[in-house]
Structure formats: structure tokens, C-alpha cells
Amino acid sequence: MFEALVTLCLAASDATCSARLLPGYEAPTEAACRDALRDAPPDPKAVPERLIAEAPVCRPTGEVLEMVEVAPGVFAHEGRIAEPDAENRGDVGNLGFVIGETGVAVIDTGSAPWMGDALWRAIRARTDLPVRHVVLTHMHPDHVFGAGVFERLGARVWGHADLPRALADRQSDYLQSLRASIGEAAFVDVTMPTLTDAVTDRAEIDLGERVLDLRAWPVAHTGNDLTVIDRRTDTLFAGDLVFARHVPALDGSLRGWRAVLADLQGMDVARVVPGHGGPSLHWPEGADPLARYLDVLEQDTRAALGAGARLSDAVKTVAQGEAAQWELFDDYNPRNVTVAYTEMEWE
Incomplete structure (x- = not known):
């Protein structure tokens, strides 16, 4: 071809x-x-x-993203458990697509335009149906900056109603960081995704004999988390509301995330595609390590605050018992402690 x-x-x-x-x-x-x-x-x-x-x-035909069919007609790509760099070119987050009878929906698009191109090729290797929808699960750059190729084709872009503001506020910093870590050439034509369909609560996407349920959540991992469920296979795309192997990254509310995760674990779904790791987890037990980490993070932070520990000391001790259970722990745990400490400091 x-x-x-x-x-x-x-x-x-x-x-x-x-x-x-x-x-x-x-x-x-x-x-x-x-x-x-x-x-x-x-x-x-x-x-x-x-x-x-x-x-x-x-x-x-150029580079094609490797995809796993986690359920009939449901495909997921597992990004590396790593920070973006010149070697991985930003391929550090999960993304996927679902094929219906009349069209295709993409869920997350990767860190850079090349990933959108490679995802398009992966879709074309499996179907000639048009890509009608792109769903962005949250604002983080490893999930959104490959959307351009699909927007140019006229795909509708779905996301949490608070996503545009969050991206507008952070776009410059995100791109500056990615250009420094991956290289300027990867972003010559990058654009910020433009939502055509903002989700404030729930919405549906009909792919022809296949319906996807979209749900916007309160502040949790971020302030703009969105999930997708394929009704036909009971597959949940959780975005970064669920992590596996990669230590969780808190950029919203610890208490909010714990509450949302409890709701997710109560859902009757067969499997989950997390934002990192996997690429598919059995449910609800697939979230048990994440739930444990968030519990330890909260309990240790409360103990540090109760003992009068300063933040500079808390980041060295809180949740250290979890260090051996996760990759990239030293990169993210201090940030998580900072967010948790700040959230609970004035309770």
C-alpha cells in the first residue's frame, strides 16, 4: 500500500x-x-x-501503531512506561479505537502529530469505515496532541466541558516541555484540539449497532476526566483515572479521585483500558493497586500533617512503602504528595 x-x-x-x-x-x-x-x-x-x-x-505506508484487540472490535495501544524523550518520541500513554457498523471512534490520540498519523494507519489496516469521532479523556499532553489528522478529516471531537479551558491554560507549557524532551520537528504542525461536543454529564455516540457511553466526572485525576464505555463488549476506557504499573499522577483532587475510583469499581464492566499500563485489566480487581496507593497517600499525608511535618519533609516520607510497587515512583510521588498535602492542609 x-x-x-x-x-x-x-x-x-x-x-x-x-x-x-x-x-x-x-x-x-x-x-x-x-x-x-x-x-x-x-x-x-x-x-x-x-x-x-x-x-x-x-x-x-509508514509507521503503524501496534494495537491489541482487547475485545471484538475494540483496540488498544499500550504506551511505554517512561517519560517522553527522543527515543520514545512521546509514546508514553495508552489510546485506542472502536469499530462500529458505520464508523470508528478514537479514544485519545497520543503526544504528537506522528502518533495520530500512526494511529490512522492502524485503523486503516483494519477497516475502511470513516473515523467519525475522537474522544479525549483529559487534558494531559500524552493523550491529546495527535488529534489533528482526525480533525482535518472532519471527525467530531468530544471531551469534558472543562477541557478547553484547561488546555488553553497549559498548552504553552505542555508544548515547551515536549519540544525540549522529544524535539522541535515532532511538533511543527501541532494544534490544540478544538472540541465540537462538550460533555457536562453524560452523552452517547452511535457507531452503528454499537453505542458508546461517555461520562464526565468531578475533579479527580484532573479537573476534566471523561470515560467511555462500549456497551457491546462492556469495555471501559478509563483514561488516567486508572493506572497500572506506572505510578499514579495526581493533578486534581486526592479525595475526589478516591470517590470516583470507588464509583468506577462499582460498575458492571468486563475489562478496563487504563491510561497507562495494561493495555487491558480485569475489573474491578484491576484497580486494586491504584486504590491501595491512593489510600496510603492520603493516610500518610494526614499523619505527616498531624505530626506538624513541613511539606519539604513530607515529600521524602509519604507513601514510601509503595515505592517498590510502581515504576517512575521517584518522578511522580513527590508531586502527588505536594498536591495531597496542599489539599488537606486546610481541612
Whole structure:
């Protein structure tokens, strides 16, 4: 198979370039791909002014994300348990898609545009149905910055009603950090996702004989967590409300997260795709390590506050009994302690 690519360069620095997929021109031969470009050339006005675009070319199909079919028609990609860097190029979070009778829904899109391209190829390897929906489970950059390829195809973008404000407030910092860790070229054409459908409570997506239930949650892991349940297979996409192996990252409310997790564990679902690890967990026991960690984090923080410990001392002691149970513990636990300590300090 062949596909169309366009090389985009920053106008301010023509040495910073990256090849991007032009979806919709896939063909069995290079000649057929070129014919498709000739018959329906891409709109040059779609290229932002900050970029310079070279003429599109046809090449053999590029990188495809590895996917696991965790249930019939439900696919998940497991990101690495690592911080984003030049070697993993930001492939550090889970994402997936669900195939219905009339269309496809994507759940989370990765850290960078290349991941959206690779996810598109993974979908095309399994179905020709259109990608009609993208669901973003929360604001963190490893879940949202690959959405551009699907937006350009006209997919509806769903998220928590508080997601746009959260992204607007943090977008600059997120991109600065990712550019430093992964490289500028990975983000030459990155855009902030634009919600077309904001979820304040619950919503449904009909993929044709297959319905997805969306639910917005109170402040927990973040202030804009959203989950997806595929009714046909009882599969829950939990986003970062559920972690496995990767130590949990608290960016919202510890008490809120514990309450939401209890609600999730009470749901009658067969399996969960977490935001990290897995890629699929049995339910509800799959959340037991997370529930234990959050309990220890709260109890140890309360004990530290009760003993009059300063935050600088608490970060060295709170939840240390959990260190051997998680990866990236030293990267995230001090941040978690800081959030928990600040939340409970004025109770």
C-alpha cells in the first residue's frame, strides 16, 4: 500500500521539518496514489502561514501503531512506561479505537502529530469505515496532541466541558516541555484540539449497532476526566483515572479521585483500558493497586500533617512503602504528595 505525505517546515527555520500523512489518498500502487493526488489535490490554504509545505509525494505506508484487540472490535495501544524523550518520541500513554457498523471512534490520540498519523494507519489496516469521532479523556499532553489528522478529516471531537479551558491554560507549557524532551520537528504542525461536543454529564455516540457511553466526572485525576464505555463488549476506557504499573499522577483532587475510583469499581464492566499500563485489566480487581496507593497517600499525608511535618519533609516520607510497587515512583510521588498535602492542609 502507498500513502501521500507532505513535508512541512517551520517558515522561521526551514531546517525544522517533518513529513506528515495526508489521509484519504491510500492506494494499492504508487501510481494510483499519484492519480488520487492529481484528481483531488489537497488545499494549499489548509497549511498554516507559519509553515512551508513541499509538494505532496507518494510513499509506501509508514509507521503503524501496534494495537491489541482487547475485545471484538475494540483496540488498544499500550504506551511505554517512561517519560517522553527522543527515543520514545512521546509514546508514553495508552489510546485506542472502536469499530462500529458505520464508523470508528478514537479514544485519545497520543503526544504528537506522528502518533495520530500512526494511529490512522492502524485503523486503516483494519477497516475502511470513516473515523467519525475522537474522544479525549483529559487534558494531559500524552493523550491529546495527535488529534489533528482526525480533525482535518472532519471527525467530531468530544471531551469534558472543562477541557478547553484547561488546555488553553497549559498548552504553552505542555508544548515547551515536549519540544525540549522529544524535539522541535515532532511538533511543527501541532494544534490544540478544538472540541465540537462538550460533555457536562453524560452523552452517547452511535457507531452503528454499537453505542458508546461517555461520562464526565468531578475533579479527580484532573479537573476534566471523561470515560467511555462500549456497551457491546462492556469495555471501559478509563483514561488516567486508572493506572497500572506506572505510578499514579495526581493533578486534581486526592479525595475526589478516591470517590470516583470507588464509583468506577462499582460498575458492571468486563475489562478496563487504563491510561497507562495494561493495555487491558480485569475489573474491578484491576484497580486494586491504584486504590491501595491512593489510600496510603492520603493516610500518610494526614499523619505527616498531624505530626506538624513541613511539606519539604513530607515529600521524602509519604507513601514510601509503595515505592517498590510502581515504576517512575521517584518522578511522580513527590508531586502527588505536594498536591495531597496542599489539599488537606486546610481541612
